[in-house]
Amino acid sequence: MIDVHCHILPDIDDGASDFDESLEMANIASKDGICKIIATPHIYDGKYAIGDIIKRVDYLNRLLKENSIPVIVYPGAEVSIGLDPGMIPKYTLNHTKYTLVEFPHNHLPSFSGKILAWLISNGLKPIIAHPERNYTIIRSPESLLNLLDKNIYVQITAGSLTGDFGVDIQYCAKFLVDSGKVDMIASDAHSKEFRKPVLKEAAEAAAILVGRKASQRLVSTNPAAILAGEEIH
Numbered sequence: 001m002i003d004v005h006c007h008i009l010p011d012i013d014d015g016a017s018d019f020d021e022s023l024e025m026a027n028i029a030s031k032d033g034i035c036k037i038i039a040t041p042h043i044y045d046g047k048y049a050i051g052d053i054i055k056r057v058d059y060l061n062r063l064l065k066e067n068s069i070p071v072i073v074y075p076g077a078e079v080s081i082g083l084d085p086g087m088i089p090k091y092t093l094n095h096t097k098y099t100l101v102e103f104p105h106n107h108l109p110s111f112s113g114k115i116l117a118w119l120i121s122n123g124l125k126p127i128i129a130h131p132e133r134n135y136t137i138i139r140s141p142e143s144l145l146n147l148l149d150k151n152i153y154v155q156i157t158a159g160s161l162t163g164d165f166g167v168d169i170q171y172c173a174k175f176l177v178d179s180g181k182v183d184m185i186a187s188d189a190h191s192k193e194f195r196k197p198v199l200k201e202a203a204e205a206a207a208i209l210v211g212r213k214a215s216q217r218l219v220s221t222n223p224a225a226i227l228a229g230e231e232i233h
Contacts, residue, residue, distance in 0.1 A: 001199050002036040002223035003029060004093065005100060005129060005155055005186035008073060008197065009056045013042040015190050022060055025189060026071040029197040034187075036227065037197065038076040040100055043083060043091050050090055053077060074227060078102050078129055081109060085118055092124070096229035100155070102129045108136035113147055120151045127153040127226075130188060132160045132172040141175055153183040153232060158202035159195055161185065177218075178209050183232055185218045 007015025008025050016022040029037060039057055041048065057075045064071055077091035078100045092099045099119065103112060119126045128144070131137045131154060137144045148154070159165055160173040176182050185206060189197035199219050207215035222232045 001032075001034045001203070001219045002038075002227065003034050003187050003189070003197055003199060004038045004076075004127075004184055004223045004226055005040045005078065005157075005188045006037045006197050007039075007041060007078075007188070007190045008037055009039045009041050009053065009060065012048055012052070012056065015041060017191070019060065019063060021192055023063055023067055023069060024192040025197050026060075026064055026069050026073070028192060029187075029189075030069055030071050032198040032200050034197060034199060035070060036072050036074065036223075038074045038093050038223075038227070040076045040078040040093075042080070042102070043077045044080045045083070046087055050075065050077070076100060081112060081115055085115060088119060089122060089124060093127075094227050094229070096125075096226065097123055098125045098127055098153075098226045098229070100127045100129050103131065103134050105133055106135050108134055108143055116147060116152055125151060125153065127155050127183070129155050130157045130160065132156050132176055133165060133169055138168050138172045141172060141179075144176070145179075145181065148181065154181055155184045155186050156182050157188045157195075158185050158199050159188075161202045161205045164195070174205075174209060177206055180210070182206075182218060184222045184226070186223075 010016040010018045074094040076093040163170045187197045
């Protein structure tokens with residue numbers, strides 16, 4: 001499996017506290033069946049450039065190899081929808097056209113559709129991060145569906161599907177999966193204890209809803225396409 005949304009890098013956001021914890025997170029991921037991780041630190045401003053992220057990823061990969069942990073980490077970011085649109089193209093997933101975009105949790109900004117359209121017009125492929133945890137979308141999933149087209153993708157959090165965030169978020173996550181609107185499941189892990197980097201249980205939950213083949217697309221096939229910069233089908 002491939003985790004396309006994980007806060008495994010230290011000293012950059014509210015993810016891993018240090019590289020020791022990064023290694024522990026990678027070890028947890030490996031035991032769960034994850035072999036590749038895209039590091040996606042929060043980007044709210046221009047404080048950290050993509051070069052800073054790449055340096056941390058390269059160092060972490062050296063540590064993983066030295067400690068014989070069979071996980072490879074790739075550079076990426078989770079970009080706030082409120083970031084200057086001109087900066088967003090600098091923060092893509094593994095140097096592809098895919099970019100992970102985060103809405104606020106408490107509302108859906110009125111300008112969201114315009115920003116997504118601008119990203120598409122500039123050649124990017126926006127992925128909406130964990131919309132099932134957005135208060136507006138929980139109350140009215142149609143508000144998300146109205147934003148989507150063939151060039152916009154949806155990523156939900158593994159813990160949402162397994163009930164870690166409560167029944168309302170779980171219901172929304174199941175609705176989106178069952179409706180065929182979800183393109184990938186990711187851990188959105190932040191530590192070795194809180195929201196761990198695991199996908200297996202969520203993949204099983206998705207398989208109950210849409211079948212095992214479709215579930216594997218969400219945790220393996222589609223994430224592999226993102227890493228390679230290929231089309232998601």
